Each structure stands twice: as structure tokens, then as C-alpha cells.
Amino acid sequence: MDFKVPYNYLPQQFSEHQLFFDLWKPVLSSGEFTLGPFVENYEKKFAEYMGSKYCIATNNGTDALILALKALGIQKGDEVITPCNSFYATTGAIVAVGATPVFTDVDERYQIDINDLKSLINTKTKMILPVHWAGASPDMFKIQEIAKENDLFVLEDACMAIGGKIKGKRPGTFSEIGAFSMHPLKSLNVAGDGGMVVTDDDDLYKWMKKYRNHGMSDRNTIEFWGVNMRIQPLQAVIANYFLDYVDNFIKKRNNNAKYLDSLLSDLNGFVKVPERPEGFLETFSLYMLLVSDRDSLIQYLIDNGVEAKIHYPLPLHLQPASTNMGLNTRALKKAEQQADELITIPIHQYLNSSHMEIVSELIHKFYEGKK
Amino acid sequence: MDFGPTTQSSKADLTNAFERVLDSGKFVLGPEVKKFEQDFADFCGTKYAAGLANGTCSLHVVFKALGIEEGDEVITAPNSFIATAAAIAQVRAKPVFVDTNLDFNINPEAIEAAITPRTKAIVPVHLTGRVAKMDQILKIAKKHNLIVIEDSAQSVGAEFNGKRAGSFGDAASFSFHPLKNLHAFGDAGIITSNRLEVVEKLNILKNHGLIDRSTCSQWGLNCRLDEMQAAFLGVQLPQLEAWTEERRKIAKFYNETLGKVVIVPTEENNEKHVYQTYVIRSDRRDELKEYLNSKGVEALVHYPVPIHLQPAAKNLNYKNGDFPVVEKLSKEILSLPLYPGMPFEFQEIVTSLILDFHCRK
Numbered sequence: 018m019d020f021k022v023p024y025n026y027l028p029q030q031f032s033e034h035q036l037f038f039d040l041w042k043p044v045l046s047s048g049e050f051t052l053g054p055f056v057e058n059y060e061k062k063f064a065e066y067m068g069s070k071y072c073i074a075t076n077n078g079t080d081a082l083i084l085a086l087k088a089l090g091i092q093k094g095d096e097v098i099t100p101c102n103s104f105y106a107t108t109g110a111i112v113a114v115g116a117t118p119v120f121t122d123v124d125e126r127y128q129i130d131i132n133d134l135k136s137l138i139n140t141k142t143k144m145i146l147p148v149h150w151a152g153a154s155p156d157m158f159k160i161q162e163i164a165k166e167n168d169l170f171v172l173e174d175a176c177m178a179i180g181g182k183i184k185g186k187r188p189g190t191f192s193e194i195g196a197f198s199m200h201p202l203k204s205l206n207v208a209g210d211g212g213m214v215v216t217d218d219d220d221l222y223k224w225m226k227k228y229r230n231h232g233m234s235d236r237n238t239i240e241f242w243g244v245n246m247r248i249q250p251l252q253a254v255i256a257n258y259f260l261d262y263v264d265n266f267i268k269k270r271n272n273n274a275k276y277l278d279s280l281l282s283d284l285n286g287f288v289k290v291p292e293r294p295e296g297f298l299e300t301f302s303l304y305m306l307l308v309s310d311r312d313s314l315i316q317y318l319i320d321n322g323v324e325a326k327i328h329y330p331l332p333l334h335l336q337p338a339s340t341n342m343g344l345n346t347r348a349l350k351k352a353e354q355q356a357d358e359l360i361t362i363p364i365h366q367y368l369n370s371s372h373m374e375i376v377s378e379l380i381h382k383f384y385e386g387k388k
Numbered sequence: 389m390d391f392g393p394t395t396q397s398s399k400a401d402l403t404n405a406f407e408r409v410l411d412s413g414k415f416v417l418g419p420e421v422k423k424f425e426q427d428f429a430d431f432c433g434t435k436y437a438a439g440l441a442n443g444t445c446s447l448h449v450v451f452k453a454l455g456i457e458e459g460d461e462v463i464t465a466p467n468s469f470i471a472t473a474a475a476i477a478q479v480r481a482k483p484v485f486v487d488t489n490l491d492f493n494i495n496p497e498a499i500e501a502a503i504t505p506r507t508k509a510i511v512p513v514h515l516t517g518r519v520a521k522m523d524q525i526l527k528i529a530k531k532h533n534l535i536v537i538e539d540s541a542q543s544v545g546a547e548f549n550g551k552r553a554g555s556f557g558d559a560a561s562f563s564f565h566p567l568k569n570l571h572a573f574g575d576a577g578i579i580t581s582n583r584l585e586v587v588e589k590l591n592i593l594k595n596h597g598l599i600d601r602s603t604c605s606q607w608g609l610n611c612r613l614d615e616m617q618a619a620f621l622g623v624q625l626p627q628l629e630a631w632t633e634e635r636r637k638i639a640k641f642y643n644e645t646l647g648k649v650v651i652v653p654t655e656e657n658n659e660k661h662v663y664q665t666y667v668i669r670s671d672r673r674d675e676l677k678e679y680l681n682s683k684g685v686e687a688l689v690h691y692p693v694p695i696h697l698q699p700a701a702k703n704l705n706y707k708n709g710d711f712p713v714v715e716k717l718s719k720e721i722l723s724l725p726l727y728p729g730m731p732f733e734f735q736e737i738v739t740s741l742i743l744d745f746h747c748r749k
Contacts, residue, residue, distance in 0.1 A: 025413055026413075027413030027414075027415065028410075028411060028412070028413035029413075030413075031410040031411075031413065032410075032411075034406070034407050034410055037410065038389050038406065042390070044573075045390065045391050045392035045394075045573065046390070046392045046393065047392075048392060048393060048394045048566065050394075050566040050572075050573055050574045050575075051565070051566060051574070051575060076441050076442075076575070076610075076611070077441075077610045077612075078610070079596070079609060079610035080610065083609075104596075105596040105597065105598065105604045105607070105608070106596055106610060108607055109596055109597060109604075109607040109608050109609060109610075111607075112607035113607070113609060115480075200416070201413075201415045201416060207415075208409070208410070208415045208616060209415045209416065209614040209615060209616055209617075210416065210441070210610065210612060210614065231444070231470050231471060231474060232470070232474065232700055233470075237689075237691065237692050237693055238693070238698065238699065239470045239474075239695070239698040239699065239700040239701075240699050240700060241699070241700045242473075242474045242477040242478065242700050243470075243474060243700075244444060244445065244448070244474065244478065245441075245442045245443075245444035245445060245471065245575065246445075247442075247575060249574035249575060249614065249617075250574060251573055251574055251616070252574075252614075327602075329602055330602050331602055331603070333604075336603065336604040337603065337604065337605050337606075338597055338604040338605055338606045338607045341605075341606060342606075342607070
């Protein structure tokens with residue numbers, strides 16, 4: 018069906034074919050299809066944007082996480098503490114390097130519960146892997162403090178947070194390594210898969226660059242077993258182009274989000290807008306609310322042309338993948354409750370205040386008579 | 389729209405594919421990947437194919453899907469590209485190398501000698517565009533109940549006993565790296581197989597372990613074939629047989645012209661060699677390479693240091709002398725430029741330089 022307020026804006030974003038073909042032209046005529054100057058240009062620009070020393074672009078955000086975990090030496094027997102409400106890739110990456118994910122509950126802003134995190138640290142704990150979930154952020158200053166006290170690595174999953182800020186500093190730059198995704202529906206996106214890591218550490222940078230490309234130190238020397246997780250140059254030039262616009266995208270998303278926040282503020286008891294603390298610039302990769310009678314509301318919105326979604330109905334610790342592995346299955350109450358109440362509303366940069374008004378009117382209508 | 393010098397496919401068809409994908413707004417695991425998977429399976433003569441991000445992660449994922457894991461031994465050749473052994477190491481299994489024959493492909497007798505109770509799989513590599521001795525390899529595998537995964541990265545379209553590379557084993561891995569006979573405009577790969585349960589499993593693994601949007605059945609990875617690259621591959625695939633014939637024609641010319649001064653590749657009656665690389669052997673390889681390079685001919689060595697002697701393989705405790713044939717070949721092999729559309733005068737430059745080199749001394 019055609020939505021009045023659609024979730025997917027890609028046909029619009031990529032409607033000017035010539036523009037994208039012009040971006041591709043130099044790549045196609047050079048035949049530089051694996052790494053090379055186009056990727057390097059993009060990496061340099063992204064590192065500058067982040068205020069980081071180095072960027073290494075990867076085939077996707079999952080690979081970025083795996084690359085970082087490997088670089089920090091996380092392996093079998095190590096525990097990595099991470100929230101239970103991320104996208105599957107966060108935990109997938111931990112398991113991919115052989116380590117054990119340990120899930121925390123979440124707070125009112127859907128971010129890692131810092132008290133729970135503290136209580137889970139033990140002698141096997143090697144790393145904290147916080148997620149800038151939905152493009153909002155946990156208190157990274159606090160997390161760094163805990164990591165220092167306990168001598169733990171921090172790897173930030175900033176896959177949804179490109180363009181955000183925490184007190185002037187970019188998500189993904191608080192730690193040894195930050196990992197990012199440019200999946201088509203992320204704040205900075207490409208026309209396929211793409212991702213990257215940033216770091217300020219010379220040794221980590223050198224190692225990750227080799228690991229990404231078969232562990233090669235030169236064409237004929239394989240220093241260690243590596244993989245192929247190279248970004249496609251055709252995607253790197255698209256990322257390079259959109260990076261100039263990402264701040265503007267975030268601004269538009271923020272305008273929509275704040276406007277919808279205000280339109281819904283009178284629905285106390287039915288709709289709970291999360292706290293938006295001072296100093297946090299969110300990317301609103303997902304605009305999420307807690308609502309009562311969630312499943313009926315979603316159906317109502319969809320029936321009326323608003324492409325609402327759930328991210329996600331089943332938290333990570335309750336997924337078959339976790340139970341099959343025998344991971345800890347203690348109740349994580351807040352996350353489980355949120356999974357039943359969360360709804361994601363489209364507020365992306367191709368929507369405006371009139372779309373927010375349509376959404377608000379429908380939500381008001383849905384709860385009318387229930388007050 | 390001009391797609392550059394690396395392709396001879398129709399610009400209109402490529403442009404059409406490009407516009408179709410942009411308009412769809414579907415960039416990840418959409419209809420283009422699905423269609424190409426079926427077309428490619430048909431081409432290879434297998435029931436199924438599953439697109440992957442590249443020919444390295446394809447090996448990694450298919451090993452996982454076939455249950456190869458820590459403690460298992462996997463027999464393969466040490467003269468491949470590094471990815472074959474690296475993917476074995478990545479699932480924490482142990483690569484066990486065996487020597488090759490002078491045709492660059494794994495020696496079946498050596499395979500049999502290397503089998504232990506821990507051996508789980510054989511990964512023959514169809515190197516340079518020529519299928520390994522799959523009749524003997526499959527017989528050994530059957531006898532010892534071993535899995536066979538063909539590393540077909542260099543041999544798309546190659547034939548042995550009338551069957552195409554990728555259709556012999558439990559599964560086969562292909563690369564569409566830009567320098568391959570069938571290539572994308574970036575990294576891409578695929579797995580072929582007749583075993584539905586293997587393909588289903590690896591399709592789940594390659595997409596985060598998801599069986600639907602909300603259910604993760606096992607923790608997985610992301611190594612998906614790009615929708616756009618799949619659309620381009622779909623345009624290129626129908627051209628492949630013509631490109632292969634061109635390669636074979638150039639190879640025939642090289643063989644006839646150079647056969648007297650260097651050792652040229654051979655082809656048996658039951659084989660179809662697709663010359664992904666055209667590799668000659670010379671006992672003055674380094675000199676010849678330098679001479680050709682100095683005259684502007686890009687002759688390369690694939691590969692000068694066998695995998696068992698790479699720093700990465702240090703823990704496997706191999707040493708120089710373990711694989712005499714591979715080690716001898718690594719000092720003699722030289723890959724000559726050969727590609728579809730290569731002008732005849734370029735071919736003649738290559739051959740006359742090599743003839744000159746040998747006449748002078």
C-alpha cells in the first residue's frame with residue numbers, strides 16, 4: 018500500500034539518477050573497485066567529521082563491530098556486557114569472535130542501564146559494548162568512568178548515531194573504537210551495505226587496516242589470517258556525498274521529532290515520550306514512544322497510512338539464538354515491558370510538520386473516548 | 389551512461405539495471421539478488437545458489453553452515469589465494485595442506501595420505517580456471533565420508549567431464565571480484581549447492597541469523613550480496629560464455645606461439661579451461677618477469693610465496709620442502725595479460741617479447 022507517512026524514503030532520496038551516476042563515473046572509469054583512492058578520500062573525510070585520527074571503512078556495520086572486537090583481542094572465554102535491546106548485529110559480532118554476551122536491562126530512555134551494567138562486572142568481563150540505541154546515547158562519561166575503574170575496554174556501537182552529539186562530542190569517539198553502519202535506513206546511508214570504525218590509536222588502526230584486507234602487509238605477504246570486509250568504492254562515494262548533508266538531515270529529523278513530542282504531550286497516560294536531556298543531540302534513527310494498547314494502535318496507524326513499526330518485539334536475551342546458546346536468561350523487566358509498548362513512528366528528513374500533524378491527529382483519535 | 393573499461397556488457401542494459409534498483413529503493417536482499425541466484429545456479433547446473441558479499445566470506449559462511457568447527461581438519465592446497473586457508477582458520481578449524489600436481493591443482497593421492505580421524509572436509513581449489521580432478525576427489529570423499537567444498541573463485545564456467553565447476557561437491561564458492569571472469573563493480577560472491585538445508589542455513593547466517601524480521605534463530609553475520617551488484621551481475625552473466633571463448637582463443641594463440649620456449653598450460657579432452665589466469669612456467673621466471681615489466685607488459689606472479697610459508701601460517705609448523713611441487717611452481721610461474729577484448733596486437737607484443745627474451749640468450 019502507499020503510505021501517506023512512509024517509513025522508507027529511499028526512492029525519493031535516490032530519485033536523481035544522474036547525480037548518483039556522476040558520483041560513480043570516476044570510479045567506473047578508473048576501475049578502482051577494491052579499496053583505493055575513493056575509499057581513502059571518504060575515510061579521511063569521515064575521520065575529520067568525527068574529530069578522530071583514523072577511519073577504516075568496512076563492508077557493513079556488523080563487520081565494523083567484529084573488526085573492533087578482534088582488534089581489541091576479545092575472544093573465547095571473555096565476557097562482553099551489552100544492552101539487551103539492540104539490533105541483532107551487536108550480539109552477533111560478540112558471538113562471532115567467540116566471546117560471551119552478557120545482557121543488561123535498559124533505562125527509561127531505552128539506553129543501557131548503568132547500575133545493572135556495574136552489577137554484572139566480574140573477572141571474566143573484558144569489555145563494555147554500549148549501544149547508542151535509536152540514535153540517542155547513554156551517559157558515555159559515566160560508562161568511561163566505570164570502564165577505567167575496572168580496567169575494561171569500551172567499544173561503542175554508534176551504528177545509529179552518525180551525526181549525533183553528546184555535550185559537543187560525537188558518539189563513537191568516547192572509546193578505543195567506535196563502530197558505525199551506513200545501511201540504507203541509517204542517518205548517513207549508502208545504496209547497499211557500508212560501515213566503518215574510528216579510532217585515535219595508531220596500532221589499532223594499522224592492525225585493523227590489515228585484518229580488513231586478508232591480513233596483508235603487502236601484495237605477497239600475509240602477516241596473519243584476515244578476512245575481506247572492504248567497503249565498496251561505489252558505496253564510499255555515495256557516503257562521501259551524503260556526509261555533507263547529514264547535519265541537515267539530523268536537523269530536519271530533530272524538528273519533526275520535537276514537534277511530534279509537543280503535539281503528543283497532552284496524551285499523558287497513553288503515550289510516554291522519553292526524556293530528552295540537555296546536551297544530547299539525537300539522530301532519531303528511530304523515533305520511539307511507549308504507548309498503551311500498542312498492537313491495536315499500530316494496526317490503526319497502518320490502516321490509516323502511517324507506516325509505524327516495532328524495534329523490536331522480542332529483546333535479544335529472549336531470542337531463540339540466546340536460549341539455544343544457553344545465555345543468561347534472567348528477567349530484564351524494563352526491556353521486556355518496553356518491547357510490549359514501543360512503537361516507531363517515521364519522522365525522517367523527507368517528512369515535515371504536516372506529516373507530524375497527520376500522525377498526531379490519528380493517535381489522538383485512537384485514544385479518544387479512552388480517556 | 390558509461391560503465392568504464394572493465395566491462396563489455398551493453399551500456400543500455402547496465403543503465404537500466406542501475407535505474408531499476410535506484411527506483412526500487414530496495415538495496416538489501418531484494419528481487420535482483422534472488423533472480424541472479426537462480427540464473428547463476430542454472431548456469432552452473434546446481435539447484436541453488438546464495439549470493440554473498442565476497443568470495444572470502446562466502447567460504448567462511450558455507451563452512452559454518454556445513455558445521456565445520458574447532459577441532460576439525462580441512463584439507464586444501466597451499467598455492468591458492470590466501471582466502472581459502474584463512475576462511476578455514478576463521479571457523480577455528482585447522483587447514484591441512486597437501487601438494488599439487490604440475491597442473492596447479494590438488495593432488496588426489498596426497499589428499500588420501502593426509503586424512504586423519506579429525507578430517508572433516510576437502511576444499512579443492514580450481515586454480516587458474518581449471519577444475520581439479522573431481523572424479524578422484526569425490527571418490528576419496530565418499531570413501532572417508534568427507535564434505536567437499538569446491539573453491540571455484542577462479543573457475544566460473546570451467547568444465548570437467550561435461551560438468552561445470554561448482555556442481556561437484558556439497559557446495560562451491562565463487563568470487564566476482566573485479567578481476568574475475570564474471571565480475572561485479574566491486575566485491576561480490578556466491579555459493580552454489582544442491583543441498584537445500586545448507587543453502588537455507590547459510591542464507592540465515594549471512595543475514596544476522598534472522599528467520600524473519602523479529603526472530604533471530606542463531607547469532608549470525610552480515611555478508612550479503614549487494615542488490616545493485618546482483619543487478620549488474622545479471623547483465624554480465626549472459627555474456628560470460630562469449631568472454632570465455634575469447635579467453636580460450638587468446639590462450640590458444642599463446643600456447644601455439646610460446647610452447648617452444650616456455651611451459652604453457654595444457655587441457656585434457658575432458659576439460660574446459662577458462663583461463664582466469666594464463667600461467668606459463670619458466671626456469672628464468674624472475675628475469676623474464678622483469679624484462680616484460682620493463683617493456684610495459686604487466687606480468688604477475690600468483691603467488692610467489694605459498695600459503696604454508698606465509699607468516700600467517702606460522703602456527704601450523706610447515707617448513708620449506710614440505711610441498712616440493714608447489715614450492716617449485718612458485719619459483720617458475722608467471723601470469724600473462726589475457727582478457728576478453730584484448731587487441732591482437734597486444735597479444736603479439738606479449739608473445740614477441742617472450743620469444744625475443746629467449747632468443748637473446
